[in-house]
Amino acid sequence: MTTRPLWAGRSLALLGILLVALSLRTPVAALSPILDQVGRDIPLDTVVLGVIGSAPPLAFAASGLLAPLVARRLGLERALMAALGAMVLGHLGRTLAPESLVLTFASMVALLGAGFGNVLLPPVVRRYFPDRVGLVTALYATLLSVSTGIPALLAVPIADSAGWRTSLAVWVLVAAIAAVPWIPYLRRPEPVAASPTETVATGPIELGAVAMEDAQAAATEAAVEHPGAPRGPRLGVRMLRSPTAWSIGVIFGSSSLAAYAAFAWLPKLLTEHAGMDDAAAGALLALYALMGFPAGLLVPVITARFPRSSAPLALLGMACFVVGYLGLLFAPAAAPVVWVASAGLGPLLFPLALVLINLRSASPASTVALSGFVQTVGYLLGATGPFIVGILHDATGGWTVPLVFLLATVVLILPASAILARGRSVDSEL
CATH class of the missing domain: 1.20.1250.20 (MFS general substrate transporter like domains)
Structure with missing residues (x-):
């Protein structure tokens, strides 16, 4: 292209x-x-x-x-x-x-x-x-x-x-x-759209060919491009059958769950578990948020340029979470800056999921449907994080069990990475 x-x-x-x-x-x-x-x-x-x-x-x-x-x-x-x-x-x-x-x-x-x-x-x-x-x-x-x-x-x-x-x-x-x-x-009678041949080049994923061959996706695309036109089967429902859609949803959800749990509980964890004062704990929460800045710049560009990098990047995000959580679990006061910075790099999964929504869909209609599906799954998972961490902390009076829970959620990234490594678009699975 x-x-x-x-x-x-x-x-x-x-x-x-x-x-x-x-x-x-x-x-x-x-x-x-x-x-x-x-x-x-x-x-x-x-x-x-x-x-x-x-x-x-x-x-x-x-x-x-x-x-x-x-x-x-x-x-x-x-x-x-x-x-x-x-x-x-x-x-x-x-x-x-x-x-x-x-x-x-x-x-x-x-x-x-x-x-x-x-x-x-x-x-x-x-x-x-x-x-x-x-x-x-x-x-x-x-x-x-x-x-x-x-x-x-x-x-x-x-x-x-x-x-x-x-x-x-x-x-x-x-x-x-x-x-x-x-x-x-x-004011335009029809929204501007790329032609079927103007799709993103993604190496082994022939998105343009998939879009042309998937008649049902094309029918739904027409409904998006021309509001009020007859629509084919609802793509959003069909996403339930796509392993790739679920894998991107899990990647997005793992990042959301970790981020919402951190913004809700990280300062309290650091003051109670690592012996830090409120000001230092607040500064480390800011560090956690800022670690997403370089990831937001680099991950989408790397993923778009090297399509096979999506699974390794997902595993890298998982490794960052694991290092951060293990450090906070076993040696919280030893190097809290290192542990928080590592956990803060884990949400590189968020920009990874955003760019995969485009790279693993073949038409504007399937992109809309995949985006909706991924963000529904992801934010529902994200909403559970603060609640479960809070419940586990109240039930146990400490932070060991909540951190073990967060480690367990990271394991979901393994099967999701394996599915992403296949290099398929959602359209080929519907």
């Missing part, structure tokens, strides 16, 4: 993808740092705090089911605009919330919008950048990390100087700006 200059005829699409990526984590990261300040004006009981805390992975999992349906009905660009609109409304609702019920409902709306964006970005990348999937995925995966860190850094200073409502209102503007580059695409 001919590689075009990155900006050639698609500069607005690239800008739109990057701005959407910058907005997708703001519903998660902008509220939690200032919950104490919000609670001074709006009573937030334990139930409300629990719902808000567990809402992100649950909303993202629900989005994995709903976003492909909306994309079939509206088309990718309009569905993405709807997602951004939901984020704008959700941020605005949180800003103006008079009481906890409105705050909780508005948070769910914003999170569902972000979840839709999570699902829709991979097929949007495939549509506009079939020749640069690895590079563009690397760019937006890196910006996802940035969009997690910036709200967390700015939320408290803005709230201290201008109030918590102003702190939340900032992100209304960010989501609104992200929608602007997509406005011209809404």
